[in-house]
Amino acid sequence: MSDKLLIGCVADDFTGASDAASFLAKSGMRTMLFNGVPKTEQSYEMDAAVIALKTRTEETGKAVEDSLEAVKWFQKQDACHIYSKYCSTFDSTPDGNIGPILDAILDECKEKSSIICPALPVNGRTVSQGKLYVNGVPLDESPMKNHPLTPMWESDLGKLMEPQSKYPCIKVTEEIMKGSKEEIEQYIAKESQGKEKFYLIPDYVKDEDAAKIAEVFGDMKVLSGGSGILTELGKKYCGKAEGAAMPSSATEGRGIVLAGSCSQATLEQIRVFQEAGHYSCKIDPVKLLDGTDTPERIWPCVLEESQGKEILIYSSDTPEQVKKMQDIGKEKVANAIEKAISDLAVLAEKDGFRRIIVAGGETSGAVTKKMGYDAYLIGESIAPGVPVMIPAENPQIRLVLKSGNFGQPDFFLRALKMTAKEK
Known part of the structure; x- marks a missing residue:
């Protein structure tokens, strides 16, 4: 176990935060979840910290402000990596918050790129050819298209990000992901020429794909997505196998x-x-x-x-x-x-x-x-x-x-x- 905060995760709502925290804990990381940015100076023994916000449906300016406050708290803890966690169905409209928040985090951390990785195959959320599917159905044809707060009328992640973000997206399809890390990096270098900053959308169809995504992209300072890749990232960062001791789930009452x-x-x-x-x-x-x-x-x-x-x-x-x-x-x-x-x-x-x-x-x-x-x-x-x-x-x-x-x-x-x- 490390004495450093290996990953700081900022989540767009509370259930999203507990979702992320569960996948980090599964990797063997000592994981704490905070309801909002901690206001006290109390220290905790932890490898991973997750901060739950309410940015999923918050007004965009406030959502960006709150997210940056969380990122700056992680920076004070010398976090090695920052992870922006959002819904595995991306939960967005053309004027949604995911793009503005990610843009602001990239700028704050002075990083050039991040990944967009909302997939969670174990719960039926997959990305193929850059499109998001829910139980095999394109997002914009799934029941989620009629979500009462954030209706989802597009399944192409690049097209979802275009109206929201200042920076373009590059799809890293399943065929490209089959290559070696060096071959994938060469492809990205070629596709990103002339781009100030950019986002990468790797295909993620099977649970096993998480390990390859963590291997190729896990060294990035800023990452984003659902909870699907967090267990593999946790293993990469702390090198601990699954099955670490956890507090008892049972209580009286x-x-x-x-x-x-x-x-x-x-x-x-x-x-x-x-x-x-x-x-x-x-x-x-x-x-x-x-x-x-x-x-x-x-x-x-x-x-x-x-x-x-x-x-x-x-x-x-x-x-x-x-x-x-x-x-x-x-x-x-x-x-x-x-x-x-x-x-x-x-x-x-x-x-x-x-x-x-x-x-x-x-x-x-x-x-x-x-x-x-x-x-x-x-x-x-x-x-x-x-x-x-x-x-x-x-x-x-x-x-x-x-x-x-x-x-x-x-x-x-x-x-x-x-x-x-x-x-």
């Missing part, structure tokens, strides 16, 4: 699932949870907005009706119902749901719940902010990219925060079981 995501995966996970006979309660955004329902009114009823069972509270709904809700006001509805779910998480913790599972990126960010924990140890994963997290300030708590699209159909059941200490 009841468990609760809080779901704000409306993804198809989360809707299926809710169905499986309910069919297993567990207690669930759906909250109505309209009643939250008009004050008919409040967390303080909902929670006592949930406690009484659940009769000691594991609990699911959700606002998730079908795309048709979501569209109806958005007619009221997308921001108003989202804010009401996030506030209610985060308030319910705090009420649950006060009543002895120690295992808290949250579905949805924005929802997870709201919950962690409300609970007030700023630093987390990273434990084992429930599913690829979804680790158990232990607040450094309260090691009795187990948090599991998943992006809406992640996890198996029985994910909620698995998470509750893995975090429960056997009696």
Whole structure:
């Protein structure tokens, strides 16, 4: 293990940060996750640090400013490498934030190039001929094209970056990636002639491709992408095999699932949870907005009706119902749901719940902010990219925060079981 901070990762939302942290921990790195840029001078024993921001949907100028603040914190820790982590479905529109953030990081670090590598094959995200696919379907033809916050109408990563970035992209296709490192470098040198700065888009179709990408591009100061290559980068940087000791995933106390995501995966996970006979309660955004329902009114009823069972509270709904809700006001509805779910998480913790599972990126960010924990140890994963997290300030708590699209159909059941200490 090194005494230096080997990699500093800045993530665009909290579930993206926990996703990245889980893949770094899998490589054997001592990994810490921070909710925002640390404000204290406390030191931690860590090889990798991940800072969770909210830049995925933030106003672009603020997103760039926040990202640079995180990068400068990493620079103070003498980080060897900077990694900009974004969604594995790229999550972008022509005026999206990924390009401006990457441009600013390249300029701050005085680097000429970086890679764009959003693929995560284990979760069905692949890049072929520079195009991003979701479960074999081009991004712009997948269900993600109708994402309520960041609709995805293009699958060519170069074309996605062109309207956003000051710098051009160079595709490094599967055929080129089959060459030696020297041959790939020669190709890049030829293609980048006359370019002030540029981005490289390597094809990444199979899990095994990560090792080659880490070998060829891992020495770069600035890298970017999803979580797919982070385990191989971690191995390259610290030379430690998988299977390093991790903190225990289990703790005492009841468990609760809080779901704000409306993804198809989360809707299926809710169905499986309910069919297993567990207690669930759906909250109505309209009643939250008009004050008919409040967390303080909902929670006592949930406690009484659940009769000691594991609990699911959700606002998730079908795309048709979501569209109806958005007619009221997308921001108003989202804010009401996030506030209610985060308030319910705090009420649950006060009543002895120690295992808290949250579905949805924005929802997870709201919950962690409300609970007030700023630093987390990273434990084992429930599913690829979804680790158990232990607040450094309260090691009795187990948090599991998943992006809406992640996890198996029985994910909620698995998470509750893995975090429960056997009696």
